Amino acid sequence: KTLPDSPPPSDGPDLSMYRRHAKRRREAPDHALPASSKAPVMTTTTHDGPGGAFSSSSSSGGAAGASSSSSSAAAFYAPPPRRLHFFVRATDSKTIAIHAAADDTVAAVLAHLADCGYGRDLRLLYAGRQLQPEATVASLGLAPDSTLQLAARLRSTPHPKAWQLASHIAATAASGDAGTDSAHTLDDLVKEYIACCDPGSQHNRNDRRAKGDTGSTDRHAEDYLDIFLQSGAAIALVRLYLSDFSFSRSYAERAIRCFLSTDPATLPPNVMLVTAPVLLEFCRLLALTAGNKDSLYKSCRYTLASVLCLPLSVLGASKSPTKVIEQVLPFAREIVELVLNGLGSETMLVPRTDLEELSNFFKVLRQQVLLWMPDGSMPKNMYSRECKRTDTWVWELHEMSMNLLKRVDECLKRLEMDLSSLSSDTRGVIENQPIWVTRLHILAILTELDFISGIFEDVAHNLRFVLLAHKAPLNALVRCSKRNEHLHWLKKHKDLLCFEARRNLVLMLFSEGKDDYGELHEMLIDRSRLLDESFEYITQAKPSELHSGLFMEFKNEEATGPGVLREWFCMVSQALFSPQQVLFLPCPNDQRRFYLNGTSVVDPLHLKYFVFSGRVIGLALMHKVQVGIVLDRTLFLYLAGRSITLEDISAADPFTYASCKRILEMGAAEIDDLTLTFSRDVHTLGSRKTIELCKGGQDISVNISNREHYIDLLIKNIFVDSISDQLANFAKGFGDILANPKLREVFFGCLDLEDFDRMLGGSNNTINLKDWRSHTQYNGYKEKDRHVNWFWKAVESMTVEQQRQLLFFWTSVKYLPSEGFGGLSSKLYIYKTTESADHLPSSHTCFYRLCLPTYPSLKVMQSQLQKITQEHVSCSFGTW
Template identity: 45%
Template sequence: MSLFPSPAVDQFPNGYDHRLSSKRKFDDYALAIGDEQDDETPLVPVRMRKDDPRHHVHHPVTTVDPSSKAPVFSFPASHVDSRPSSSASCSSTRLQFFIRMFSQGNTMVVTANPEDTVKSLHERIYVMTGVPVMEQRLIYRGKQLQLEQSLADCDIQNDASLQLVGRMRSTDHPQTWQVMDDMVSLICRLCRGEMVHSPSKSIKDCLNKFFTITPKDNNEAVHAHLQIFMASSAHAALVMLYMSPVTGNKQCADSSIRHFLTSCRSALSKELHSYCIPIVLEFCSLLRNVVNEDSLYTSCRSTLGMLLESFSGSLALMLPKVEGLITMKDIFPFISELAGHLTAELDSSLDSTTSGGPLSSDVRDFTAFLNPLRSIFEHLCSRVPVSADWKKKDYYHPREMEFLHAIFNDLLYKMEKCLIRVEESFAATGSGEDEFFHLGWSQYLSILKELNGISKLYQGAEEQFWMVLRNRRSSLCALIIRFTRQNDDHQWLLEHKDVTDFESRRHLAMMMFPEVKEDYEELHEMLIDRSHLLAESFEYIARVDPESLHAGLFMEFKNEEATGPGVLREWFFLVCQDIFNPENALFVPCTNDRRRFFPNPASRVDPLHLEYFSFAGRVIALALMHKVQVGIVFDRVFFLQLAGMDISLEDIQEADPCLYSSCKKILEMDAEFVDSDALGLTFVREVEELGSRRVVELCPDGKNIAVNSSNRQEYVNLLIHDRFITSISEQVDYFSRGFSHILSNSRLQKFFFKSLELVDLDWMLYGSESPICVEDWKAHTEYNGYRESDPQITWFWEIVKEMSAEQRKELLFFWTSVKYLPVEGFRGLASRLCIYKSTEPCENLPSSHTCFYRICFPPYPSMGEMRKRLNFITQEHVGCSFGTW
């Protein structure tokens, strides 16, 4: 049952429909293309900022004829310069034409004789403006007029319009202006259908030259050059080329715009990418307005998202009311558009007859646009969730906040339905195998991750979000196990462990380790003498660069032929037994549970004890990475410290039951009795180390502070802190460092343990605590050379059933180098087990190939003979390293 209704599209705030919202008029953009004046076309002003270079160089305005998608070019209204030309007087043969000036946005009416030269026009312009002739260029029909040409040679018509492209003396970067003007002129010619040799290459050459001359080490200079790109209307010219009906122009523009998008990220360093954002935003706005969504628009949108996502500067870039900067309103249309796509794609994935679902590109772009937006809201709201009556408050963007909340509700409603669909499919098939899943579900977790981020912005939304996941826990866990990958961000999934189960938490935790390689050349090789197992293992593991351990390990014992994964599993088991052996003084077992260990406060008897703790951390992490159960588990106080969490009185119950009982009694005693000082306690603790006792003060002057009813809780807290934190803080720290060396990201060490429950780690390190089930063992065993009905196989399983629990463990260890099964039992092993029929004489003992979980024995003539051989190999001192490979 849904927790909330699905909002209809028309409930979104006006102006943000993803199909129509916030579209900039194509006539807002300038394009330096000359054309005849069309008196029927409405004149519109060019949108500029005060610091826009277009105040220095002006261009004709591009407008769109409502009846056609074809662009119409016109000029803004201006006062007309009516001064006479240099010729004596006007005659019927004289020409009258318009020159759009760069100064003050004026358009000048000029009269001249057809035989007058272009140079004479430039000289007249020089008299009027003061701009030298050599800094002027006149453009007519996309071509630059040459000085020596006459007006007749240029085919100047009556009432024609010419574009003056010039630069004020104060204009910077003339070379960049030249490159952009050349590119725009070339595009004009292409739009008019003129033949140009290798047009795509010529435009790309201009773009390459533009990025080449753009400085890479001066932010202000980079900004100025990219402003020139905008001011020259190069972006609008390229879009106009894309819309051109002339054959070949669309493909030319497509490849040129994509070349610019690529160059933004490849030619400029990451910290300069933000300066390209306004240009790519203009590309998106122009393309979205004049074409249905196509691959070029999608590429522009994706690039814009990536530029926004990689921007690491001040949030001021995104804030409103800052002149000349991108605003929140510029981003919202894309979020609306992408949210609409995701909604439709989620609906598609609900259809059981299709394998549709959200596209990874849409999810990626949605994330890219959402991240900066969410950062702004967090900044504006001082990271405090918006209350229910936020609409009444004076927030900067109430409309946008309302819209984002509507998107959250809509997508969460859809996601809940999708999770129900996953659950139903899972129940119908009764299988968790890969064929149960289809790729349409692969983006569900990514969408949920973004909804989790949005939920933190609104009061009540976070509880709403996690309630949905709690109700759909089984489908969520199935998706986690199937679709999470090594480099994904999993941390958000573990914020609320009640929405996950052991398998999904284990899966996510294992993603924090590097992936074990299968190439033996990349593995860290070890050759170890069994008689010096701990010392030599320490040298191989503790003394090397952690990076060399990330690919995996290759293990071999000296003077033994056996190699491979089975030998490695045996080494892990044996070295962990030594590390946690109390005789080595590194760890001590809990009184009530001898499987559990925590660091020994007296470990300093060995000068290398801290290095050994770092070594121990590496070994445990490597065992987890290789998925080997080592039969060792941590006490709660040790586990909590590794997770960076506080320790309470209840947490010490297993580690020190006597201290736990004493503290409980002190806290529960009658207050008057405690205040009578009958206990005779002060803020000190007696410590026994190496046969001697010493007194430790729990606080300054603690020996003179009596414990009473008002301070007894503080006394207990300080006692626990000194006993389980202060006394072993160095040991825990070095173990943590060693463990972190093996993780893909060392900073995740505390989070690794925090993401698990203690029982999760128990199952990962120790495995199943249940006795080995012979029926499960038999169900996961295959035969080679034997048949299940053969007497030797029947005898074998009857003998195994007669064995003690410890004998079964020894047999399993001999067979597989696995002494402790995974928590799933035999199903959790890397492969099925196999019994091979050997051709050895019947007097021989069984042999094993532990790497392949294979045991071999000849067809013994009787059950008694087989029992004798199996009983021999299940003796602990015999079973170790009996396998061959």
């Protein structure tokens, strides 16, 4: 059968006979088209040349006048009686010889020519008049060997060039002989057409300016691609791709792949946005003909998914969301089957491209569901098993999601068995197990299921149940994950994650640092001007310059590397949070915990310093340095985008906390006696100011019925409104260090305050000497040497602060991670040196290396170690 006679409808053409047609073409020449039950029985021979002259081997007229080159076709398709032979001069200057039955209509001839690739909406002219579509060939009274003129139907279109070029592409692809010179230029024609689609090209800008066209540039590209489809060019290209000849397939594939390129030089971004209808057409045609295992079809489907999920992608402005869903769902179903097969295999592996397609198609489906049902949550009676309707997309999407979740559940069970077979020591360092890194695609699929769970309530319920049932492998996968900001949906399930998993979850929101020193932000700091110079280096840098990491040196000191950077973080943090800087205040009952100082306005640069402070805190977390500073709950909750309650202010402001608690315990008469209003007095720099907590607050008395509202407004005013500028600048500074500043609330939302304390402040407990000794190795010494024993006896005799100073001198670490010495990046080392006893120990902090001379006695050892625990010694490096 031939291809469809009419333009493809919005749902796509019926191409069920494409394969049969491709088979017939192996039996008959390209210019002999097989019969159709709806089309006339015709044979067609195309000739080039200005006059349409025939060679000696061509048909010369009459019912039996078949050309010698098509004799096999004539034998296979015996012409019926009363055949008429005439010529048609095409729009591309080619002459077509046609054999038609006498009772065939002009409309049938036009449909046959359209099927040959000459486009739709054509007309036939004879003797200067247009032939009516319903007229039969016999009624035209054609003279033998008459020549008819094929012309495009006059249409009201602003894009005549597009129609002409698209028709030329269709005719070239349908010419049947891919070995001609025209076939060699097929992909060039498509590239030229795509270039015409781009309204931003110089030629199109001039053309639009000359026409006074000020319309949408996106609409221009849409119109051009719509013309490409209406002209039949897509069908003609797919037909050529189905050819038995490899070079014909190659030319067609190159032409089709012009729409798949991501190179702006060949497919400009504004054109890429609106290629979805063309890609959808190619996918439909290729799926029905070449099959879903065809490489070109897979490429078209992959690009379709990528384009559809672009923010401004256009699939058809007139299409309803359900129509788009029905068009996309078959391709999504294919991808889901591929993913299910991968998860069900022995290796549980899924190719990266399949994961990307799954993500993109699910994103499109969810977007369309939100357009169809703005609240996003679908009533359960639309997809429940009792109301199953297998012919609806609602049920299909639900079924696909549940099948994916079931298969993921099976994979997590297998992972849990693998995890239980590991020893306790191995299980503790799961991040280093390569097998787990190869299973991270399971987290990616869980992410897509969470995306869909916003539509189906039972998917959300079952997803939570699966995560709850498999906490161990879930934590292992999160701990193994690398930089990825798409896992923040796990914030809803942070109660299922261990501290190490939650920590890694938020660390993935930072940009990945660079090891190349050339890309690091370099700083050369004078110790005597530590804060001022650090402020200049950090605040003047662009956020992108800080994302790669820092390289730090102190002026006139020989040391460089991570150890120096760790020391800088500790020193700058201590200076920033010092009360002398009036930026932060310590909590009365916890001197390590700080909140913002509302009187910081005394410093004209205080807002810039808050940006600086936020950046320093973010950089310290990114570099995994514990600085011994922790933030108050009120500041933490603000950064997390959460409201502050009365219980949250107890550490920062015990006086206000106690007063509010007392008000809540009072009776009505006692509250009335206080004569409170919805306002508060603020004393700043010797002046008093009354601030209303709400509009007209001074005239609203606090009573037993509104006291809780009064307390809420009071807390909000003290800890948010009155310091809103300081908070906003600190939050901005922190957000500058994240890969995506918009995820700042996600970062803090994934953590508890205790988690944040452990990440930033480290452990404030007494140093465990047994743990310290067990994580120390020796070079030149042996563990049982007397000098080693003297060393540990000397350390044991020190105060806690002296031990911290020694550790800081040794490693530039003053506050250990919450895991203790096991949380450091490597073991500690004591190296034996040959220096004399009058030399102090030295260290290489980058490598956690302490160089210890062989002192003659324990007393000398203690004396020398005591010297390096003095702050002015432990906090400096050798000079040069």
